[in-house]
Amino acid sequence: MASTTTTATVSGATAAIGGRSQRTVKTLPLIAPSVIVLFLWMIVPLAMTLWFSFQYYNLLDPSVGGFAGLENYTYLLTDPSLWTAMLNTILLVFWVLVITVGLGTLLAVLFDQDFYGRGVARLLAIAPFFVMPTVSALVWKNMLMHPVNGLFAFFSRSLGLPVIDFFGSLPLTSIIIIVAWQWLPFALLILLTAIQSLDSEQKEAARMDGAGPFAMFFFIILPHLGRAISVVIMIETIFLLSVFAEIYVTTSGGPGLASTNLAFLIYLRALREYDVGGASAAGVIAVILANIVAVFLVRSIARNIAD
Amino acid sequence: MHPKTREKLIATVVGWLAAGVIFFPIFWMILTSFKTEVEAIATPPKLFFTPTLENYVTVRERADYVHFALNSVLISVGATLLATLIAIPASYAMAFFPGKRTKDLLLWMLSTKMMPAVGVLIPIYLLFRDSGAIDTRWGLILVYTLMNLPIVVWMLYTFFKEVPKDILEAGRMDGAKPKQEVWMLLMPLSLPGIASTALLSIILCWNEAFWSLNLTTSQAAPLTTFIASFSAPEGLFWAKLSAASTIAIAPILVFGWMSQRQLVRGLTFGAVK
Numbered sequence: 001m002a003s004t005t006t007t008a009t010v011s012g013a014t015a016a017i018g019g020r021s022q023r024t025v026k027t028l029p030l031i032a033p034s035v036i037v038l039f040l041w042m043i044v045p046l047a048m049t050l051w052f053s054f055q056y057y058n059l060l061d062p063s064v065g066g067f068a069g070l071e072n073y074t075y076l077l078t079d080p081s082l083w084t085a086m087l088n089t090i091l092l093v094f095w096v097l098v099i100t101v102g103l104g105t106l107l108a109v110l111f112d113q114d115f116y117g118r119g120v121a122r123l124l125a126i127a128p129f130f131v132m133p134t135v136s137a138l139v140w141k142n143m144l145m146h147p148v149n150g151l152f153a154f155f156s157r158s159l160g161l162p163v164i165d166f167f168g169s170l171p172l173t174s175i176i177i178i179v180a181w182q183w184l185p186f187a188l189l190i191l192l193t194a195i196q197s198l199d200s201e202q203k204e205a206a207r208m209d210g211a212g213p214f215a216m217f218f219f220i221i222l223p224h225l226g227r228a229i230s231v232v233i234m235i236e237t238i239f240l241l242s243v244f245a246e247i248y249v250t251t252s253g254g255p256g257l258a259s260t261n262l263a264f265l266i267y268l269r270a271l272r273e274y275d276v277g278g279a280s281a282a283g284v285i286a287v288i289l290a291n292i293v294a295v296f297l298v299r300s301i302a303r304n305i306a307d
Numbered sequence: 308m309h310p311k312t313r314e315k316l317i318a319t320v321v322g323w324l325a326a327g328v329i330f331f332p333i334f335w336m337i338l339t340s341f342k343t344e345v346e347a348i349a350t351p352p353k354l355f356f357t358p359t360l361e362n363y364v365t366v367r368e369r370a371d372y373v374h375f376a377l378n379s380v381l382i383s384v385g386a387t388l389l390a391t392l393i394a395i396p397a398s399y400a401m402a403f404f405p406g407k408r409t410k411d412l413l414l415w416m417l418s419t420k421m422m423p424a425v426g427v428l429i430p431i432y433l434l435f436r437d438s439g440a441i442d443t444r445w446g447l448i449l450v451y452t453l454m455n456l457p458i459v460v461w462m463l464y465t466f467f468k469e470v471p472k473d474i475l476e477a478g479r480m481d482g483a484k485p486k487q488e489v490w491m492l493l494m495p496l497s498l499p500g501i502a503s504t505a506l507l508s509i510i511l512c513w514n515e516a517f518w519s520l521n522l523t524t525s526q527a528a529p530l531t532t533f534i535a536s537f538s539a540p541e542g543l544f545w546a547k548l549s550a551a552s553t554i555a556i557a558p559i560l561v562f563g564w565m566s567q568r569q570l571v572r573g574l575t576f577g578a579v580k
Contacts, residue, residue, distance in 0.1 A: 027400035027404045030396035030397055031396070033393050034456060035397075035412070037453060038453065038456060041419070042419045042422060045434075046422070048433075049427060049430055052430070107325060110321060110322055113314075114315060121322050124329065126567065127330055127333055128332070128333065129563065130514070130562075131514075131556050132514040132530065132534065132559070134532075139333075139336045142548070143335055143339060149545075151335065154350055158351075184329065185329070190579050193571045228579045238421050244517045244520070245516035245517065248535065248538075262425070266425045267425070270429045271432065276429055283426045283428065283429060286425050289423075290422065291422075298418050298421075301576050
């Protein structure tokens with residue numbers, strides 16, 4: 001630690017003595033392009049969404065127009081489909097989090113053990129994360145969950161159990177399974193990284209003191225993972241709030257609204273029903289939801305950047 | 308048997324079992340891609356069969372598959388290059404000449420990544436429609452560049468910070484101009500970091516499916532959109548779909564395996580070390 005501080009001071013001093021002219025490199029023109037494009041990308045569309053949400057605006061009917069006040073919001077908030085979509089969004093996020101963090105922690109402990117071919121096994125286990133969402137959704141839909149030719153149907157029949165029509169009778173559950181399968185490797189990868197940063201001397205000391213595997217897990221590993229788990233939860237939540245492609249290619253939000261989440265509802269309203277005003281109001285709600293999570297995440301990142 | 312050895316054997320069995328279950332859907336897809344269409348939907352499912360390359364030949368011969376694959380390549384590489392070009396100066400400035408606001412700026416950039424895409428779908432869609440950017444490669448390149456810019460800036464920043472300042476100082480003393488300093492010293496020194504940043508950006512672009520589904524239909528449609536078009540016909544082209552999917556995911560799977568470590572760094576914004 002001491003050596004880094006010294007080098008820092010020394011290099012700072014050289015800069016001050018040797019290169020006053022170089023020290024005054026103008027950072028503004030270097031940073032400005034990134035800041036400007038990101039600002040435009042974030043603020044302009046967001047402002048437009050906010051503006052549209054207070055307008056009567058239908059893509060098919062140009063005669064509809066003008067200031068709507070809060071009408072889009074009151075209409076939306078009294079519409080049961082918003083609450084269905086909200087509930088579906090929350091259920092989807094919650095269950096995927098439970099599955100990925102729960103299984104991810106167990107798998108991380110497992111892949112932290114030394115075993116034969118661990119490197120290859122780990123590669124296989126993280127593979128689903130790199131499969132594009134439309135491919136994974138279709139593989140599950142056609143080859144595994146299909147009620148006639150799917151593998152699950154075949155297993156049910158062989159065991160004499162009733163065949164489950166996954167997307168017909170359990171649409172949201174099916175999507176939760178697919179999305180959890182995609183995000184499990186993410187949780188595993190991050191929690192494994194965190195476990196491996198655990199001091200091996202600390203583990204050794206606990207073992208010397210007679211800690212069994214369970215005591216080890218609950219009193220040494222789990223507390224150490226606390227921060228990593230909260231980061232996984234926050235990052236996954238932000239992505240899971242806007243799950244879209246998996247719903248798009250499997251159920252299209254149906255049957256009825258049974259598997260429509262907020263993201264898909266906005267898509268339906270805007271690009272299928274052409275109601276820009278109503279969809280924008282729903283968009284504003286989605287942004288607010290994500291921001292609640294983002295505030296905590298940013299705070300946690302900020303703490304670590306300071307380190 | 309020694310208890311240590313037995314423990315290791317148990318871990319081996321359980322570990323491979325878990326990995327096998329997780330990987331199974333991908334394995335099954337690859338297996339199906341070597342079957343005929345009849346075998347693909349056969350009950351009971353066929354585990355042993357005479358493999359055929361017929362599906363790959365069909366997929367390759369269909370000109371449109373090449374068209375979609377080319378779109379994926381052009382769009383992800385284009386967006387990655389553009390994002391890296393915009394990000395390098397910014398990351399360089401923030402890593403080597405940090406000011407009072409650098410940290411806030413960095414956090415602000417990361418926070419833009421947390422805005423849900425659906426929140427801005429409608430304005431972007433309308434802007435694209437009115438400016439003729441819908442279903443164009445450059446339109447999607449633009450969106451992907453902006454989508455990944457915060458991550459690229461952030462990752463380059465962390466890699467640049469690891470470059471010893473003294474080397475750059477020495478270069479400056481020898482009269483290197485800022486441009487030379489970046490191109491002749493910083494870039495070669497942090498090449499591995501730049502490469503893994505680019506790799507992550509390509510992975511994210513390649514697999515992106517919200518904007519591609521909403522902003523492209525055919526001309527500029529990448530593989531994600533193309534594969535989604537298979538969702539309509541009921542169980543007729545499973546073997547071909549599997550072959551098309553296998554080719555679509557293969558390069559990214561390899562990239563992903565190559566960049567596991569950096570991935571954690573990039574996706575958690577350094578919150579997990």
